[in-house]
Each structure stands twice: as structure tokens, then as C-alpha cells.
Amino acid sequence: MEDRPSGSFTTSISPDKNAVRLNLNGQSIEMTTSQLARLIEHLGEVRATLQPPVPATPDPRQRSFPLLEEFVVATMDDQPAVECGARFSFRSQYYGWQVIRMSPACCRVLGENLLGIERPSPFLMPESGSMN
Numbered sequence: 001m002e003d004r005p006s007g008s009f010t011t012s013i014s015p016d017k018n019a020v021r022l023n024l025n026g027q028s029i030e031m032t033t034s035q036l037a038r039l040i041e042h043l044g045e046v047r048a049t050l051q052p053p054v055p056a057t058p059d060p061r062q063r064s065f066p067l068l069e070e071f072v073v074a075t076m077d078d079q080p081a082v083e084c085g086a087r088f089s090f091r092s093q094y095y096g097w098q099v100i101r102m103s104p105a106c107c108r109v110l111g112e113n114l115l116g117i118e119r120p121s122p123f124l125m126p127e128s129g130s131m132n
Helices: 033-049 104-115
Strands: 002-006 009-013 019-024 027-032 086-092 096-102
Touching: 019 033, 027 033, 096 104
Parallel strands: none
Antiparallel strands: 002 009, 009 019, 019 027, 086 096
């Protein structure tokens, strides 16, 4: 297992990627993915009861999570790459602010779904894209 630091605790993922070991203050616990999912849900419920509440606006320094690995578009003539798509911020009293980046293709699919535009297949997505 390889340790990955995260604040004042560390986590390490099992070689088969079916479990995680949490190390905090000299204590260690190994959890399966379903146990970890239940813990995350419970911690979200706990967070919702704490003060101060989740801020009304997101922290602009918060990292975002791409739905696609390819989010940067290269330009011609050795110019710097251009970031495309959109960033969406969602506030949850349980999990704080979640910032999600979407490629232009995923933005188009989202817009079409919101407008009720029919696509040839309900499962037709941009290559490498996902929408839940």
C-alpha cells in the first residue's frame, strides 16, 4: 500500500483497490469501499450540524474535478493551451462546495438534456464523457 498524505492523516489504498487504510493520530483502520461510502455519508451528516455552516459562496481556490481527463485544448503556433468548457459549483450543507469542470461536449449534452432535446440514443455521450 502506498501512503497518500491528506492533511493531518494519511490514506493508503490496497493493491487490489478494494480497501483503504485510514491512519489518524497513530490509529489505523481498514475499510472496504461500501464501509467507506457509509462513513462519507455519515461524515456529511455530521458536517451539516457543525458551525460555521458551509459558506454561501465557494472558495475560488478550491480544486475542481474534471468529468473528462481532456479538459485543455491545445492551440496552434505553440501558443499556450486554452481551457474550455465550464465550471459548475454546487453547495451542499453536507459536503460543502463541489466544483465540477465539464468539457464543451459535456456542456452541450447537459444543455440538450435540460432543454429536453432528444438525442438518437439516451446513452449517446461525448467520447470519454459521463453524466450522472
